[in-house]
Amino acid sequence: MASANWMKATRQGAGAMKKHLNQEDRVKGGHANKDINPELTHLNYTLDCKDYMETLRRLTARTKAVDKLQPPKRNFGQRRITSCFIELPCPDVIRQQGRSDDFFVKMYQQLQDFFGKENVHGGYVHKDEVHIYYDKDDTPVLSLEHMHVVVSTYTPEKGINGKAFETKARLSALNKALDQTCLREFGVPLNTGETPQHKTVERLKEETELRQVASELRHEIQQLAAQADTLRHTVAQLQAAEKEAASSRPSLAMHMKAIAAEQKVQELTAALTKERRRSAKMEADAGELDHTLEDLRHFIPEGLRPLVDKARAILATWLHRSDRGKDQNREQTRQWSR
Numbered sequence: 001m002a003s004a005n006w007m008k009a010t011r012q013g014a015g016a017m018k019k020h021l022n023q024e025d026r027v028k029g030g031h032a033n034k035d036i037n038p039e040l041t042h043l044n045y046t047l048d049c050k051d052y053m054e055t056l057r058r059l060t061a062r063t064k065a066v067d068k069l070q071p072p073k074r075n076f077g078q079r080r081i082t083s084c085f086i087e088l089p090c091p092d093v094i095r096q097q098g099r100s101d102d103f104f105v106k107m108y109q110q111l112q113d114f115f116g117k118e119n120v121h122g123g124y125v126h127k128d129e130v131h132i133y134y135d136k137d138d139t140p141v142l143s144l145e146h147m148h149v150v151v152s153t154y155t156p157e158k159g160i161n162g163k164a165f166e167t168k169a170r171l172s173a174l175n176k177a178l179d180q181t182c183l184r185e186f187g188v189p190l191n192t193g194e195t196p197q198h199k200t201v202e203r204l205k206e207e208t209e210l211r212q213v214a215s216e217l218r219h220e221i222q223q224l225a226a227q228a229d230t231l232r233h234t235v236a237q238l239q240a241a242e243k244e245a246a247s248s249r250p251s252l253a254m255h256m257k258a259i260a261a262e263q264k265v266q267e268l269t270a271a272l273t274k275e276r277r278r279s280a281k282m283e284a285d286a287g288e289l290d291h292t293l294e295d296l297r298h299f300i301p302e303g304l305r306p307l308v309d310k311a312r313a314i315l316a317t318w319l320h321r322s323d324r325g326k327d328q329n330r331e332q333t334r335q336w337s338r
Contacts, residue, residue, distance in 0.1 A: 003175035003191045005087040008153065008162050014059060014083045021124045021148055022052035035143065040128035047108050047147070049122030055150050058121040059083055062152045063160050070159030081162025084151050086111065088178070089144040091188050100127075103186060104147045110181045111149050114174055119152040 009017070019025045027041055049055050063082050072080070088107050090100045108123045125147045153165035175191055182190035 003088070003178045006166055006171065007085045007087070008081045008166060009083045009085060010078060010080060011060070011063075011082050012078055014056065014085075014150070017085065017148075018052050018056075021055075021150075023124075024051065026128075035129055037128045043127040045125050047104065047123035047125065048120070052122070052124075055122040059150060059152060062118065062121070062154070066152070066154060066159045072160065080160075081153055081165075082160055084153050084162075084165060086149045086151060087146055088149065089146045091182070091186075091190065092144055093188055094186050095145055099186065100145050101125075103182070106181055106185050107147065107178060108149060110178055111151065111174075114177055115151050116154070119154045121150045121152070124148040124150075 023041075023044060023046065026036075026044065027038075049058070059082070088104075090103045094100055094103050104123065104125050108120075111123075112120045125145070127145045129143050129146075153160055153162045155161060155164045158164035179189055179191040182188055
């Protein structure tokens with residue numbers, strides 16, 4: 001990490017930092033930052049202020065006092081930058097030596113010297129966030145004990161002016177002063193030579209969590225894509241099966257028609273069989289009757305014989321018609337069998 005991270009804020013943005021910096025709110029918990037260890041929160045403390053509400057009052061008072069002497073040339077309203085949160089990490093080697101509290105005091109004094117005591121409104125030392133997180137390049141980084149310092153964005157030339165406050169020259173000068181103080185007092189350089197990210201540790205942690213969420217989402221998208229491919233394959237199989245079923249429907253209809261015809265043939269065959277039995281019985285009865293008439297013809301008077309002959313002629317006609325009916329029934333059965 002470079003010497004210091006700067007984060008400028010509006011009046012509303014400064015108010016939103018209360019939950020993170022005010023010790024009473026921090027003890028209550030419920031933070032979005034899941035890396036805060038509540039068991040270590042009691043080790044946190046403030047420098048040069050009682051609590052965050054005092055810091056906000058001092059910040060507001062300083063803005064009003066400067067504006068009376070150097071009114072802003074433009075009215076930015078709620079978008080006006082009036083404060084800057086400077087985050088300073090304590091090198092872990094100093095923490096291991098048990099001198100981190102001395103480090104924060106010296107760094108706070110250096111900030112007062114650089115910005116002016118009237119523009120520095122309190123320091124907030126956090127010792128409950130020591131853990132590993134990943135930076136923008138996915139490199140593991142140890143989150144160190146650190147201090148947030150709230151300052152007014154004051155410059156002698158422009159008054160309260162966020163743009164004039166944060167320039168490359170001022171950033172470079174402050175980092176150099178902090179590095180020299182750290183090296184002189186503790187024998188350890190503060191500046192690692194890395195490019196300042198201008199982001200707080202909290203913001204870097206949020207980005208780490210976002211990258212993890214993005215990675216999980218990419219994995220879910222890949223799974224959904226695989227499921228979509230499987231569904232497309234299943235749909236294609238169903239469409240092919242439906243097409244095959246559609247092509248087989250005519251033959252199925254013909255098969256059903258054949259089954260119906262076969263049933264009809266069986267019904268007709270049964271009816272014909274029944275009719276034949278009845279016809280055969282009637283033919284037998286008619287033949288027997290004809291023989292009976294033939295025998296009676298010799299015993300009846302000569303004058304009644306023509307009546308007997310007429311009766312026998314009627315029987316002969318009926319038998320002939322019965323034979324023709326049998327032939328027609330057989331032909332109809334053959335047709336249905338086809």
